[in-house]
Amino acid sequence: MRGPQPQIFRRLCDCWVIGKLGHIEAFTRELERLGFRDIVVERIQARVTPSVLHVPWVALKFLLTTVVFSKRKMTRARWNNILAPLLMPLVGFPLGPMAYYLVSAACG
Secondary structure, eight states, X not given: OOTTHHHHXXXXXXXXXXXXXXXXXXXXXXXXXXXOEEEEEEEOHHHHXXXXXXXXXXHHHHHIIIIISOOOOOOHHHHHHHHHHHHHHHHBTTTSSBOOEEXXXXXX
């Protein structure tokens, strides 16, 4: 990661209350260690791009309906659930090292 990406990534993890995200190489090694075979890893960035592109609109709608036009209280968890998806594109492919994968394998 470069520039502000490490701080953005840390904030993303804090929003979702996770220590770190997985590494595909370590994940596939563990599958092999557990006896899985015919492991296929496919990077699927292009498939999730449409979902990522609509996140700002969904976040704006949520803010308007929950904060502006509602009496519901915005908790820290709600703010984090708005912020994290907005941060994801800043550390995801092609800007950063995070990526989406589809992994398949045969057992045994």
